Amino acid sequence: MKKIIIGDNIVKSFGVDNEKHNVLDGVSVEINEGEFVSVMGPSGSGKSTLMYAMSGMDGIDGGKVSFDGRDLSALSEKELADIRRTKMSFVFQQPTLLKNLNILDNIILPSLRDNRKSAAKITEKARALMKKVGITELEKRDITQVSGGQLQRAGICRALISNPKIIFGDEPTGALNSKSAQEIMDIFSEINADGNAVMLVTHDAKVAARTERIMFMRDGKIVSELKLPKFDGMDMDGRVEKVTVEMRKMGI
Amino acid sequence: MYFRIIRNDISKSKLITLTTMIFVAVAAMLVSLSAILVVNLSGSIDTLMKQAKTPHFMQMHSGDINTVRLSDFAEQYSNVDEFQVLEFLNVDGAQIVIDGNSLVDNVQDNGFSTQSGKFDYLLDLDGNVINVSDGEIYVPVGYMKDGTAQVGDKVVIDGKKFTVAGFLRDSQMNSLLASSKRFLVSENDYAAIKGFGNTEYLIEFRLKDLSEIGAFETAYTSAGLEANGPTITYPLFKMLNAISDGLMIAVILLISALVVAIAFMCIRFTLLAKIEEDYREIGVMKAIGLRVSDIKKIYLAKYAVIAAAGCTLGFALSFVFRGMLLENIRLYMGGSENSSFALIFGIIGILFVFLAIIAYVSKVLKRFRKISAAEAIRFGTSQEKSAGAKHFCLSGNRLLNTNIFLGIKDVLARKSLYATMLAVLVISTFIIIIPQNLYNTISSKSFITYMGIGSSDMRIDIQQTDNISKKAVEIVKTLERDNSISKYAVLTTKTFKAKKEHGLEEGIKIELGDHSIFPVEYSEGRAPVKEDEIALSAINADELGKKVGDVITLVIEGKEKNLTVSGTYSDITNGGKTAKAVFSDNSADIMWSVIYAELSDKSLVGGKTSEYSDRFNFAKISGIDEYITQTFGSTISSVGKASYAAIVVALIITLLVTLLFMKMLVAKDRYSIAVMKSLGFTNSDITLQYVSRSVFVLIVGIVLGTLLANTLGEVLASAVISSFGASSFKFVVNPLSAYLLCLLMMICSVLIATIIGTSSAGQIKTSENLKE
Structure with a gap:
């Protein structure tokens, strides 16, 4: 299977000269096309930093990250922005929608930058995505007029508008109640089933249990990896159990 | 702490x-x-x-003078503190040669005086009364400022040589707006050159009570004393100086x-x-x-x-x-x-x-x-609600680039935030445009029409000479034959008696002739066209208590003649008290004549002026531009300096405030910027969004500022201009510099400031602002 991201011996450190602290201490990760992976670990283990390093959102201090065959550290700010706009997208814990725009405008925003002429087509697609996640009636609403779960769905629609190869999620269900969280995970499963790769960073064993590969991190290193079969809606409890056992084993 | x-x-x-x-x-x-x-x-x-010791009341007079009658009047009138008659020897500019250059192009009435005995002293630059020796001459300070003369220069008048011993301050005639300038020479020298020019008399009074000046003026006029020349009072001297x-x-x-x-x-x-x-x-x-x-x-x-x-x-x-x-x-x-x-x-x-x-x-x-x-x-953070521009949707936008759209949308959604910057830009535009328009207005040729002078190309003054009417006819004949003259008008000034309340009479100088050829700007009403109409200068109208439509009665050869006031206008010439009428009259003596002429080819003005000067050496001939430069020159240049300073100030303000504002905005919008970047917007996209915001605000600001400048600004500037005596006026706008150039300069400053101000947006790290 083709690999979209290859992270090789990634080092990322914070702090000043002689008090440097490696948040990522030589991490190597590979993600395949259409794969559904998650990263787990305690606070400060470096899981979010890993995600930002692999997406090129943050620079790295050592090692190499290749996206779609291109070395991210060799790319200019513009080329990186181009990749972010067309080949990958993000869903954050807090829905990062812009205040001034209504829900629909927020969703079409990234795609519209390059294809203003096909705005009608993009809007069409946005409406289809909104229908898929169940927020059709909200398109003209202000972002202050909808719930957190609805905002997160809008955020996912925005992530999908440009048909990315991979979607990164940084605790995408972290701010939601359990019912909303479950619905959002259903949507992620569906997205993955449609062929997009998904990489999630999470604290939540239930979220991780939905994915097919779980990487466990501690102190800037991947300490263990758990593989699960593709989720088919069955045996959720068993999957969660496996994840929690592994977590306990790793002392997480 | x-x-x-x-x-x-x-x-x-x-x-x-x-x-x-x-x-x-x-x-x-x-x-x-x-x-x-x-x-x-x-x-x-x-x-x-x-x-x-500036006189409180001064009557200039040319012609015969009866000093005994004047001193009798001074003695009888209890409010008179001191009285004197000074002589002023009016010499044609061409005959005064300073350091090899004559004053031929000078529009001032240059003349010579001796130091006064009782008051109206001519002072040196230390404020002391000058004691001038034979062979020495003191030159008006204005000629030091413009470099016409220096201490030690040789001055030749009528073949007689003088040395410039210093410069003098003349509390009456310092201002360029006062049309005469006095040079100071010793008594002996004065006697020697006396035959060389026309003697004018300055009949001067100082009063015990200055507040009674109005009553004194009336008394002087009704006494029928010498009055062949302008009358100037203390307050006007003060204003001219200020x-x-x-x-x-x-x-x-x-x-x-x-x-x-x-x-x-x-x-x-x-x-x-x-x-x-x-x-x-x-x-x-x-x-x-x-x-x-x-x-x-x-x-x-x-x-x-x-x-x-x-x-x-x-x-x-x-x-x-x-x-x-x-x-x-x-x-x-x-x-x-x-x-x-x-x-x-x-x-x-x-x-x-x-x-x-x-x-x-x-x-x-x-x-x-x-x-x-x-x-x-x-x-x-304060939970500000996004307000407004709900219908301005990205999904409906086909016209604008997405980044420009986002910039404009942001301004519309957060109007109150941008209001401050808008206000600054409006004010900056205002600061740039007003002084410029003011400068253009007062330096434009038509401005003198607010000052009581018709707008022409050439002005020919015939005064202080005899047979004025014959000389005027002589010039007119030449003008008639001259193909390069497209039109001309002869205006003759005479003094008449106007009846005031309680049977008192006051002298009034009326300029007779066709006032429609080179019209002045009327603050109210219009120029006189019928025989029974008269227009009054603002000061005269005020003093006589007349408004447009009122009737004023003149006494001509014992007969009463009623004239209706057709208009009022501003005037700074001849002490500001003038009138204009069209009736013909053969009774009174001509005080002076002015001939205005317009040339079909404006480039010939210089040549024509010298041609006529050579030909008619009894007349003073000046190009109107020269007249303006010399009369309002220093005023125009100080307003000009101020207007350039204003542009610099306004641009600095624009630059600094925009810079500051953009820095603030970037700090406030860190989160949105991080979101944009995570969505794949480049740094230049973000800069473009901010540039769109500031340019959008700038355009609104310039439009509002310009509108304001042309309405409120005109009113404000009018107030300033009215200190000249002009009561109403319209801006003369130079659209190229006032609008295009200013616009460009402001856009440049705003762009520079925005680009520098938002450069820190590039350093905003998405991961730091969005990481949970």
Whole structure:
């Protein structure tokens, strides 16, 4: 299977000269096309930093990250922005929608930058995505007029508008109640089933249990990896159990 | 504790603190400068007029004079303190040669006088009464300023040589607006050259009670005494002395008011942004039980320090610049007795600025009361609601580039935030356009039509000579034959008696002829066209108590003639008291004639002027441009300087405020910028969004500023201009410089400021702002 991201011996450190602290201490990760992976670990283990390093959102201090065959550290700010706009997208814990725009405008925003002429087509697609996640009636609403779960769905629609190869999620269900969280995970499963790769960073064993590969991190290193079969809606409890056992084993 | 907080705060926001301080300093400097200038100007004028003992009433007269009758009148009239008749020897400019150059192109009536005995002294540059020796000549100070003469230069008049011993201040005729200039020579020399020109008499009075000047004027006129020439009174002398520098002070005052306003706005949005930044801390302080007044003190203390530093700096700067601005006043009028007052007024002005800032900051900080501690701690920002522009949707946008759309949308959604910047830009536009328009207006040829002079190309004055009408006819004949003259008008001035209330009569100078050929600007009504119509100058209308439509009765050869006032106009010529009518008259003596002519080819003006000068040496012939330069020259140049200064000031303001504002905005919008970047927007996309915001605000600002400048500004400028005596006027606009150039310069400043101001947006790390 083709690999979209290859992270090789990634080092990322914070702090000043002689008090440097490696948040990522030589991490190597590979993600395949259409794969559904998650990263787990305690606070400060470096899981979010890993995600930002692999997406090129943050620079790295050592090692190499290749996206779609291109070395991210060799790319200019513009080329990186181009990749972010067309080949990958993000869903954050807090829905990062812009205040001034209504829900629909927020969703079409990234795609519209390059294809203003096909705005009608993009809007069409946005409406289809909104229908898929169940927020059709909200398109003209202000972002202050909808719930957190609805905002997160809008955020996912925005992530999908440009048909990315991979979607990164940084605790995408972290701010939601359990019912909303479950619905959002259903949507992620569906997205993955449609062929997009998904990489999630999470604290939540239930979220991780939905994915097919779980990487466990501690102190800037991947300490263990758990593989699960593709989720088919069955045996959720068993999957969660496996994840929690592994977590306990790793002392997480 | 305050000291530590203030120090930390200032070191964290050096640029903002510095900018705010600069604005305060400039505002304080301008306020202090205008206070110092006003006090000095009025003081200098008073000192000069006191030292020179300026006459309270002066009647110029050419022709025969009956001095016995005049002294009888002076003795009988109890309010007269002193009386004298001075001689003024009017010599044609061509005959006065200074250092090899004649004054032929000079439009002033140059002439010679001896030092006066009782009052109306001519003073040297130290303010002392000049004692002139034989062979020496003292030259009007204006000729020192324009470089016409230097001490030691040789002056030749009628073959007689003089040496320039120094320069003189003439409390009557210092101003370029006064049309005569007196050179001072000794009694012996005066006697020697007396036959060379025409003698004019200055009949001068000083009164015991100056407030009775009006009554005295009436008494003088009704006594039927010598009155063949302009009449000028003390208040007009004062005004003539004050105009040039007064106008400069008015412009400085206008600018200082605007800069104070901008300093306030600057403080407002830095303060609001600071509150935004400290939102959570303020909430915490409230939550732990600090009083609003305690929290306010922390913020107020910082601004007190900035204001105090700015005011001190401004005061110091005003010392640097005041020498430059006072130079003209000092040269023409000498030092002021109350210069220490000037200092006190300067300090009062600065204190006023300081207190106003503190009061303003205190008012802005009132919003602390509205901050809910709980909300502040939970959200960390004020929960501003996005308002407006709901229908301006990205999904419906086909026209604009997405980044430009986002920029404009942001401005529309957060109008109140951008209002401050808009206001600054409106004011900047205003500051740029008003002085420019004012400058264009007063330097344009048509401006003199507000001053009582018709707009023509060439002006021929025939006065102080006999057979004026014959000479005028002679010139007219030449004009008729001259193909290059497209039109001309002969205006003849005569004195008539006008009936006032209670049977009193007053002399009134009426300019007769066709006033429709080279019309002046009428503030009310129109030019006289019928035999029974008359137009009055503003001052005359005021003194005679006549309005348009009123009837004025003249007494001509014992018969009464009723004339209806058809219009009023502003005039600064001949003491401001003139009238215009069209009736023909053969009774009264001609005082002077003026012939205005227009050339079909404007480039010939110079040649024609010298041609006619050579041919008609009895007349004074000047190109109108020259006339303007020499009459309003210094006024125009000071307004011109002020207008350039205004452009620089406005551009600096625009640049700094935009820079500051953009820095604030980027700090406030960190989160949105991080989101944009995570969505794949490049740094240049983000810069373009901010540029669109500022250019959009700028365009609105320029439109509003221009509209305001052409409405409110015109009214304001009218008020300034009315100090000339012009009561209503329209701006003459040079669209190229006023609009295009200003627009370009402002766009450049805003662009530069926006690009520099938003450069920090590139450094905003998505991961740091969005990471959970």
